[in-house]
Amino acid sequence: xxxxxxxxxxxxxxxxxxEQHRWMTAExxxxxxxxxxxxxxxxxxxxxxxxxxxxxxxxxxxAAFTGLLGPPTTIMTVLATLYARFGDVDALRRILAGVxxxxxxxxxxxxxxxxxxxxxxxxAVGLVFLLAVFVAIGVARLPxxxxxxxxxxxxxxxxIVMRRRAT
Amino acid sequence: MNGEGNPLLTLAATFGLMSLxxxxxxxxxxxxxxxxxxEVHHWLTDKQFADVFAISQLSPGPNVLxxxxxxxxxxxxxxxxxxTLAMCLPTALLAYGVSRFLGRSSxxxxxxxxxxxxxxxxxxxxxxxxxxxxxxSDRTWVAAAVTIGAAVAASLTRLNPLxxxxxxxxxxxxxxxx
Numbered sequence: 001x002x003x004x005x006x007x008x009x010x011x012x013x014x015x016x017x018x019e020q021h022r023w024m025t026a027e028x029x030x031x032x033x034x035x036x037x038x039x040x041x042x043x044x045x046x047x048x049x050x051x052x053x054x055x056x057x058x059x060x061x062x063a064a065f066t067g068l069l070g071p072p073t074t075i076m077t078v079l080a081t082l083y084a085r086f087g088d089v090d091a092l093r094r095i096l097a098g099v100x101x102x103x104x105x106x107x108x109x110x111x112x113x114x115x116x117x118x119x120x121x122x123x124a125v126g127l128v129f130l131l132a133v134f135v136a137i138g139v140a141r142l143p144x145x146x147x148x149x150x151x152x153x154x155x156x157x158x159x160i161v162m163r164r165r166a167t
Numbered sequence: 168m169n170g171e172g173n174p175l176l177t178l179a180a181t182f183g184l185m186s187l188x189x190x191x192x193x194x195x196x197x198x199x200x201x202x203x204x205x206e207v208h209h210w211l212t213d214k215q216f217a218d219v220f221a222i223s224q225l226s227p228g229p230n231v232l233x234x235x236x237x238x239x240x241x242x243x244x245x246x247x248x249x250x251t252l253a254m255c256l257p258t259a260l261l262a263y264g265v266s267r268f269l270g271r272s273s274x275x276x277x278x279x280x281x282x283x284x285x286x287x288x289x290x291x292x293x294x295x296x297x298x299x300x301x302x303x304s305d306r307t308w309v310a311a312a313v314t315i316g317a318a319v320a321a322s323l324t325r326l327n328p329l330x331x332x333x334x335x336x337x338x339x340x341x342x343x344x345x
Contacts, residue, residue, distance in 0.1 A: 032266070039265060041186045041258025042193045042231035049259035050266045061263050068229070069255060076232045077247045079222055080239035087218065091340060098313065098339020100221035100304040102331050105317025107194060108297045112322055114290045126287035133291030137198045138298040141206070144188045144199035151288055152190075159284040 017051065024051070045069065125162065129155050174242040175249050177208070182234055182253035189258070191289020193231035197296035200237065201303070210241045217304035225332055231255065313338060 017023050024032070032050055039046055045068060052064025086092055118126045129151065136147045181203055189196040197220070204210045211219065219240070223233035231254060238250025305311040317331050 039258065039262050040189050041262070042189065042229055042255060043191075044229050045231065045255045045259050046262035049263050053263050053266070058263065061259070065255070065259055069232075069251065072227055072229065072232055073235055073247070073251050076223070076226055076235040077239060077244065079226060080236045080247060083218065083222060083236070084239070087215070093218075094339040094342060095336045096218045096221050096339065097304065097310070098335040098337065099225060099332050100217040100300070100335075101310045101313040101339075102317040102335030103221050103224040104297060104300045104304055105314040105319075106224070106321050106328050106331065107293065107300065108314070108318040109321035110194075111290060111294045111297055112318070114286075114293070118287065118290070123287075129287040130291040130294070133288050134294045134298070137292060138295030141198070141202055143202065144185065144196065144292075148188050148190065148288070152285070155284040155288055156281065159280055163280065 024054075125158055129158075175245055178238055178241055178246055178250045179253040182238075182250050183257055186254045186258045189254075190285050191292060193229065193233065194296050195289050195292035197233070198292065198299045200233065201299050204237050208241075210237065213303045215240070217300060220300055221304075221332075224328075 018025070018029050032047060045065065048064045048068045049061040051061075053061030056063070115127075115130070117123075118130070133147060133151055136142050136151075137144065185196055185199055185203070188199070201216055205213055205216050219236040220233060222236060223230060226232070232251065234250045234254045235247045238246035238248070240246075242249070301311075301314060305314050313335060317335065320326060320331060321328060
């Protein structure tokens with residue numbers, strides 16, 4: 001499964017876990033994913049760990065973790081070796097330059113897609129937080145830890161206050 | 168690489184700490200990786216960082232494995248392994264612990280609140296990733312146009328991203344981009 005995930009493993013993981021093997025129901029999967037999404041770290045890695053541990057405890061979790069990361073890490077290491085050796089070759093440099101332009105474009109389209117719900121809900125507060133983090137990290141280049149230690153508590157407090165007012 | 172003690176320890180500490188702040192996945196942490204790897208430690212140049220990101224998007228597996236490439240550039244095989252584990256294992260164990268603590272039956276309201284609070288932040292982080300990487304890889308107007316074209320194509324069509332990446336590679340090969 002780990003090797004199927006070009007540009008993200010999640011879609012494949014869901015298909016295999018929920019639809020093919022029926023190891024989890026769709027609700028269980030969504031709940032587990034929501035949990036792993038708000039915890040820090042790579043979501044899919046966290047999801048794999050939690051999923052594996054449902055079957056065999058910590059050992060199952062570690063087995064799933066190794067299964068997810070082992071093969072692609074090996075491939076990535078081979079690529080890293082090749083890049084270290086041939087990274088200066090002109091043709092490869094040009095190809096990678098083209099690929100990285102597109103890769104940035106793909107990332108932007110994901111950002112765009114994720115922003116749409118905020119616009120649709122006219123979530124002004126959310127958009128302000130989004131913009132503030134963007135400027136702090138992208139423009140001012142402040143350290144991530146500093147920015148989040150300030151932004152997360154404020155965002156949490158605002159969200160809780162707004163929910164209270166809404167109900 | 169600079170001579171501040173054992174590079175493996177530096178890698179482990181850097182990525183282990185960073186993973187704890189990677190809300191919303193690996194792409195949110197890209198600006199921080201760039202700041203640390205390019206600006207603080209000078210492990211990679213701007214262009215190399217853009218290359219490494221491109222390779223990580225081209226390859227199978229979770230996107231987080233960009234840290235494997237950074238680790239390799241710093242300290243070879245051991246660096247690749249240490250960086251990957253440092254980025255992935257601590258938070259995976261944390262997720263395991265929290266899920267056991269919550270148990271199966273928990274339908275508490277607070278995960279939804281935390282998520283609602285974090286989503287705008289993580290989108291802001293990913294937008295910053297786009298900016299940082301864009302500045303690193305789009306050195307010409309043509310390159311910027313390719314990025315915008317790819318963003319539009321990916322937003323409007325359901326084309327497999329691999330085709331777009333391959334098209335970018337071809338454009339680069341025939342010498343249109345930097």
